[in-house]
Amino acid sequence: xxxxxxxxxxxxxxxxxxxxxxxxxxxxxxxxxxxxxxxxxxxxxxxxxxxxxxxxxxxxxxxxxxxxxxxxxxxxxxxxxxxxxxxxxxxxxxxxxxxxxxxxxxxxxxxxxxxxxxxxxxxxxxxxxxxxxxxxxxxxxxxxxxxxxxxxxxxxxxxxxxxxxxxxxxxxxxxxxxxxxxxxxxxxxxxxxxxxxxxxxxxxxxxxxxxxxxxx
Amino acid sequence: xxxxxxxxxxxxxxxxxxxxxxxxxxxxxxxxxxxxxxxxxxxxxxxxxxxxxxxxxxxxxxxxxxxxxxxxxxxxxxxxxxxxxxxxxxxxxxxxxxxxxxxxxxxxxxxxxxxxxxxxxxxxxxxxxxxxxxxxxxxxxxxxxxxxxxxxxxxxxxxxxxxxxxxxxxxxxxxxxxxxxxxxxxxxxxxxxxxxxxx
Amino acid sequence: xxxxxxxxxxxxxxxxxxxxxxxxxxxxxxxxxxxxxxxxxxxxxxxxxxxxxxxxxxxxxxxxxxxxxxxxxxxxxxxxxxxxxxxxxxxxxxxxxxxxxxxxxxxxxxxxxxxxxxxxxxxxxxxxxxxxxxxxxxxxxxxxxxxxxxxxxxxxxxxxxxxxxxxxxxxxxxxxxxxxxxxxxxxxxxxxxxxxx
Numbered sequence: 001x002x003x004x005x006x007x008x009x010x011x012x013x014x015x016x017x018x019x020x021x022x023x024x025x026x027x028x029x030x031x032x033x034x035x036x037x038x039x040x041x042x043x044x045x046x047x048x049x050x051x052x053x054x055x056x057x058x059x060x061x062x063x064x065x066x067x068x069x070x071x072x073x074x075x076x077x078x079x080x081x082x083x084x085x086x087x088x089x090x091x092x093x094x095x096x097x098x099x100x101x102x103x104x105x106x107x108x109x110x111x112x113x114x115x116x117x118x119x120x121x122x123x124x125x126x127x128x129x130x131x132x133x134x135x136x137x138x139x140x141x142x143x144x145x146x147x148x149x150x151x152x153x154x155x156x157x158x159x160x161x162x163x164x165x166x167x168x169x170x171x172x173x174x175x176x177x178x179x180x181x182x183x184x185x186x187x188x189x190x191x192x193x194x195x196x197x198x199x200x201x202x203x204x205x206x207x208x209x210x211x212x213x214x215x216x
Numbered sequence: 217x218x219x220x221x222x223x224x225x226x227x228x229x230x231x232x233x234x235x236x237x238x239x240x241x242x243x244x245x246x247x248x249x250x251x252x253x254x255x256x257x258x259x260x261x262x263x264x265x266x267x268x269x270x271x272x273x274x275x276x277x278x279x280x281x282x283x284x285x286x287x288x289x290x291x292x293x294x295x296x297x298x299x300x301x302x303x304x305x306x307x308x309x310x311x312x313x314x315x316x317x318x319x320x321x322x323x324x325x326x327x328x329x330x331x332x333x334x335x336x337x338x339x340x341x342x343x344x345x346x347x348x349x350x351x352x353x354x355x356x357x358x359x360x361x362x363x364x365x366x367x368x369x370x371x372x373x374x375x376x377x378x379x380x381x382x383x384x385x386x387x388x389x390x391x392x393x394x395x396x397x398x399x400x401x402x403x404x405x406x407x408x409x410x411x412x413x414x415x
Numbered sequence: 416x417x418x419x420x421x422x423x424x425x426x427x428x429x430x431x432x433x434x435x436x437x438x439x440x441x442x443x444x445x446x447x448x449x450x451x452x453x454x455x456x457x458x459x460x461x462x463x464x465x466x467x468x469x470x471x472x473x474x475x476x477x478x479x480x481x482x483x484x485x486x487x488x489x490x491x492x493x494x495x496x497x498x499x500x501x502x503x504x505x506x507x508x509x510x511x512x513x514x515x516x517x518x519x520x521x522x523x524x525x526x527x528x529x530x531x532x533x534x535x536x537x538x539x540x541x542x543x544x545x546x547x548x549x550x551x552x553x554x555x556x557x558x559x560x561x562x563x564x565x566x567x568x569x570x571x572x573x574x575x576x577x578x579x580x581x582x583x584x585x586x587x588x589x590x591x592x593x594x595x596x597x598x599x600x601x602x603x604x605x606x607x608x609x610x611x612x
Contacts, residue, residue, distance in 0.1 A: 022391045025246035064423040069332070070303055071430060077296040078434040082441055085292060089445040092452040097548070099541070100342035103295045107335035109247045171584045175546060176241050177402040184395030192387030231515070235588075236543060292442045293435065347517030347541045 004129060011133035017110045018141040018183070019190040024110035029142070029179045031101050035158045038146035040087065040094050042139030044102060046132060048079040049111045053119040053131030055079075060120045072115045073106070080106045110134060145182050149173045225356035228349075232360025234408040238336045239368045240401055245336030249369055250394050252327075254380075259373035260366070265324040267362030269309060269331050270340060273302045274358030277341040278351055298341045303332050336365060372397060460536040461494045461507040464524035466560070483507075489607050494522075503527045508604040512596030515588045517541040519550075519596060525564075529605045532562040532569045535597060547589030555583065559597065567609075569601045 017023045031037040052075050056063070063071050084102045088095045095102070105111070114134050119127040150156055153173030155163035163169075172178050238244045245266070253259045277298050285294055310328045313321035331337060340361045344354050375397055384393060458475050461483060469475050486495050494507040504527050511520040519540040524533030535556060542548045549555060558580045562569050571594055572578055582590035 022250050023247055025243065025250065029243040029246070062426065064419065064426055066419075067423045067427050070300075070427065073299055073303065073332075074296065074427075074430055074434060077299055078438060081292060081295055081438050084295070085438075085441055085445050085449075089448040089452065092449075092456060100339065100346055103342050104244070104335050104339055106295055106299060107338050172403075174549075175402075175406065176243065177399040177406070179243070180395045180399030180402055184392050184399060187395060188385075188388045188392035190387075191390070191392065192385075195387050236515075241543060293438060296434075343541075349517075 003126065007126070007130045008133055011130065012137045012140075016137045016141065016190070017113070017134055018138055019187055020194075022187070023113055024108045024138060025183070029145075029183070030176070031098060032142055032146040032179055033149050033153060033174050034097070035143065035146045035150050037094065037097050038142050039139075039158075040091065041098065041101065041105070042135070042142060044080075044083045044087070045105055045108065045111075046135035046139060047083060048076060048105055049114060049131040049135040050128050051131075052076045052079050052111055053114055054124050054128040056115045056119040057122060057124040057127035063120070068120065072112060076111050076115070077106050110138060141186065144186070145179060148182055149178055153178070225353050228353055229356040229360040232357055233364040233367065234405060237364040237368055237402075237405055238339065238361050239365055240398070240405045242336075242339065244339040245334050245365055248334060249365075249372070249398075250391055253369055253373045253394065254376055256370065256373040256377055259369045261323050262327045263366030263369045265327045266331060266334060266336070267359075267366050269302070269306060269328075270337055270362035270365070271355070271358045272309065273298075273305050273337055274340055274344055274354055274361075275351075276301050276305060278344060278349070278354045281345055294342075294345065295338075298338055299332075302337055302341075306332050336361065368401065371401060375401075456538060460522045460538050463536045463556075464507050464522045464534040465494075465496050465505045466524065466533050467496070489610075491607065505533060506604075506608060508600075508608075510596060510600035510604070512592070512600065514540055514542055514592045514596075515547055515586075519593065523559075523597065523601060523604070525601070525604060525608070529608055530564050532559060532564055532597075532601055534561075535559040542586070542589045546583065546586040549583045549586065550589060550593055555581075564601065564605060567602045567605045569598055571598060 011017070014020070018025065031041050052072070055075050056072060059071075059075075080103065083105070084095075087098070087102060111131075114127075114131050118130045122130070147157065150158075150173075151162070152170045155161065155167060155169050170178075232238070236242065239246065239249050248262060248266075252262050280297060280301060281294065285291060285297060290297070306328050310321070313324065313328075340358060344357055349357055372394070376394065379393070455472060455475060458479050459469070462469050462475060462478055467478050467482065469478055482496050482498070483494050484497065486493055491509065493509065495503055496505040496507070498504050506525045506527070507522045508525060509520070509522055511518055513519070517540070519537060519542075521535060521537040521539070523535045525531070526533055537550055537556075540548065540550065542550065562571065562579070564570070571580055578594070580590075580594055
């Protein structure tokens with residue numbers, strides 16, 4: 001149980017894949033201008049990362065070392081294709097908006113990263129929990145980005161109009177540079193908080209850090 | 217009623233380099249873009265390697281798609297097949313460089329394995345399929361995307377070298393400021409948009 | 416050493432065989448639904464450009480069964496709208512052309528006497544997400560509602576020569592391309608259909 005708690009804290013805050021490790025930026029930033037697209041991509045990623053971690057961990061004693069990269073890519077790609085087919089069948093509108101970006105979940109470095117760093121050395125359920133939480137930590141961050149972009153760029157939240165009188169939407173929020181600015185500021189805030197905490201107290205960060213991330 | 221896919225290859229080349237740059241407009245290939253851009257020389261090496269692999273893999277994937285995947289109705293497997301082509305090409309390019317151009321291999325060698333998981337490589341193969349490019353358009357698209365990526369990472373690395381000794385607010389150094397520079401670069405590249413006319 | 420090599424090859428082969436089987440199964444399972452989605456999307460587009468209101472999928476099917484018939488003119492497959500007394504009230508004609516990034520396909524609605532553009536809908540395009548792809552948004556498409564067609568050309572500019580269609584900020588190239596495609600395709604369609612009437 002302690003180990004699970006450790007994984008929880010690490011993935012959501014201490015080593016948050018986006019804010020700390022700067023991984024997996026590629027495939028999802030482009031779809032952060034609307035929250036609904038971001039949510040679908042995030043859920044897709046959580047599904048893929050959980051099950052590929054589980055599968056890789058289950059097979060870990062059979063996978064020959066020399067072909068482990070290609071094996072991991074195969075397994076990840078298979079789950080991504082499953083997600084892609086499902087989205088096409090169940091959510092055709094979203095599938096049209098996401099275009100090729102669903103396929104790019106394959107090359108999201110986070111999934112390979114968790115497979116390499118955790119899943120191939122740990123028991124299946126723990127690996128699955130690790131993958132799941134890494135995915136959740138990631139999804140929270142990109143949802144926050146898309147929240148800002150959709151609110152300021154379109155004046156809506158998840159498609160609901162929250163425009164108040166006289167608010168002029170910011171075109172820049174819809175365009176790519178906004179995503180870079182927001183993520184840059186978030187990375188800055190996250191590392192500034194970490195640094196100031198390290199200065200005040202040397203031991204490991206307190207448990208409250210998890211709560212802070214969840215409330216963002 | 218309008219000729220399909222009539223965009224001139226040169227327009228595709230320029231659009232891929234400037235207006236719809238892989239990194240700055242489509243966010244593809246971000247991870248190495250942020251992490252390998254603190255030194256100009258290394259960045260340029262990676263840029264060259266990425267350009268080479270992009271050009272080779274898009275062309276291979278074009279033939280794979282139009283002569284194998286589409287006729288056999290295997291569209292749903294294209295992600296896996298493209299990735300296999302990319303992984304295999306990277307391996308072959310690495311061995312070929314080692315054998316025939318050992319000097320270049322020393323320079324680019326360390327980057328090649330990283331490239332397999334560079335999203336932009338798979339990304340352009342997927343874009344090429346979705347946009348229905350002809351073989352010629354694909355060559356120019358692959359070339360342009362590679363050059364665009366190279367240009368972007370060199371520009372970023374040069375800026376980062378310039379500001380390396382500047383004092384920054386606590387926590388902003390490293391990735392934080394890199395993202396913000398990238399954002400400003402992306403804004404600048406949008407400025408190219410009006411310069412390209414279609415047809 | 417040799418044994419390990421064979422094991423690796425066999426492992427990768429087996430793994431890909433298993434994965435491919437699973438994926439082929441999933442594909443076969445979902446394919447009918449994916450095809451049905453595509454068909455529905457086409458029908459929705461046709462109803463939208465003819466300005467026929469609909470809410471649910473059942474509405475779409477009902478309106479299609481009651482009012483729409485397919486026809487073929489000069490090798491172009493189009494949809495013809497009839498009213499209750501079987502009089503033609505409009506046409507939905509497919510169009511396509513090059514956008515910034517590739518083909519833009521869609522349907523346009525034309526009035527029965529070919530003097531008005533009733534609406535447009537895009538069924539397929541590859542414009543940049545968040546920029547050019549905003550041509551899919553309601554406010555943009557609604558600008559093409561009920562545009563008069565004079566001398567076989569849709570009137571997309573007002574008397575001062577200003578455009579009636581607002582461009583999408585940051586996506587000037589896509590906006591220009593779309594106006595160009597619609598203008599050209601509409602006059603082509605009018606020419607083709609006039610010969611048949």
